[in-house]
Amino acid sequence: MADRNLGAHNIYDLRAMALKRLPKGLFEFVDRGTEDEVSLRNNREVFERIRLKPRTLVDVSKRSQEITLFGVKHKMPLVIAPTGVAGLLWHEGEIALARAAAEAGVPFTLATGSMTGMEKVAEQAGGELWFQLYMWPDRKLSHQLVERAKAAGFKALVVTVDGVVSGNREYNLRNGFTIPFSFTRRNVTDVLMHPGWMLNVLAKYVFTTGMPRYENYPSEIKFKVTARPMGRSQMRNDSLNWDDLRDLRRMWPGKLLVKGILHPQDAILAAECGADGVIVSNHGGRNLDGAISPIEALPEVVDAVAKRITVLVDSGFRRGSDVVKALALGAHAVQVGRATLYGIAAGGQAGAARALAIFRDEIDRVLGLLGCRSVAELGPEYLHIVDSALRAPGPKPGLKLLDSTRAVAEA
Secondary structure (H helix, E strand, O other): OOOOOOOOOOHHHHHHHHHHHOOHHHHHHHHOOOOOOHHHHHHHHHHHOEEEOOOOOOOOOOOEOOEEEOOEEEOOOEEEOOOOOHHHHOOOHHHHHHHHHHHHOOOEEEOOOOOOOHHHHHHHOOOOEEEEEOOOOOHHHHHHHHHHHHHHOOOEEEEEOOOOOOOOOHHHHHHOOEEOOOOOHHHHHHHHOOHHHHHHHHHHHHOOOOOOOOOOOOHHHHOOOOOEEOOOOOOOOOOOOHHHHHHHHHHOOOEEEEEEEOOHHHHHHHHHOOOOEEEEOOHHHOOOOOOOOHHHHHHHHHHHHOOOOEEEEOOOOOOHHHHHHHHHOOOOEEEEOHHHHHHHHHHHHHHHHHHHHHHHHHHHHHHHHHOOOEHHHOOHHHEEEOOOOOOOOOOOOOEEEEEOOEEEEOO
């Protein structure tokens, strides 16, 4: 009888399976950060400086982790983050990941840089679908993506704002992994040492649609994209500004979220521009090394805007206890990226489903042991913060908007 758990008891087990199955260059693209990986390490270490403070003799026999986001009920306080590489870990991995999310009752966010087109994902996956947008230098091309996402039925638009230039991921240069795939002695050897991935992923693309490409790119540029190291092959826009967000608000009828916020003043400006939510994120430690962790930034953002708009958070989540800590700090939900990518790499849809099941079981267990009956009951009173540099949300000098382009702290 097949093991529905895939032999994985936690997210780290799925990571170990992904390490074994994937070529080194591809695994490191998923797993690593940027430069000296200070932010990558801190994203995990910060959770250890927040302890849980349980209550006892509470009837938790009917505990629930259901949440409501933008008027829609979801079974777990999770959202699948945009991760364009899913389609390289598994053939059409975006569809497999979206289906796993639908079964688990959580939203799935498709990335601009996915290997499967948005229309195909919308047609085959089901569930609640969000679309992540990078604004390109030619804004008209990005606006075309917005119109396509609208026509395909995506419910939310997630605009990533912390990637205006490429992160310095030196390991990608050393490993020679590119999109579209190009052949070097080093990466060919790497691929040949992983025949399962070569036959079940790369070969399937080659014999059906050709070498994997960014399938959401407009046709006039998709086939002109030359092979460049992963992470540097997407077009970037270093002139991105708040007017772009206002333009998107006028174009997009659904929910609009801004991803990549670490400063409370930026959260206020996002709200003033019409955003329905912000995602506190440092891009998983993959862009600016030395940036603070989202958990460190979360309390100030919650204080600034959580009564006006929805606040999500991502980066570094590997345990259900991590999720509970973020919710207790005021986040409405948590986005997970690498964790479900490890699952996709380990076993496709079944692997992603296993990753989500692990989170579900761990969150449920932590709620029970905390003496907490629901996600809605979580708050800073369930936490003990060891590091004086960290704090829980609470009364502090407010942030006042001065005009449409800047905000300052009130004395």
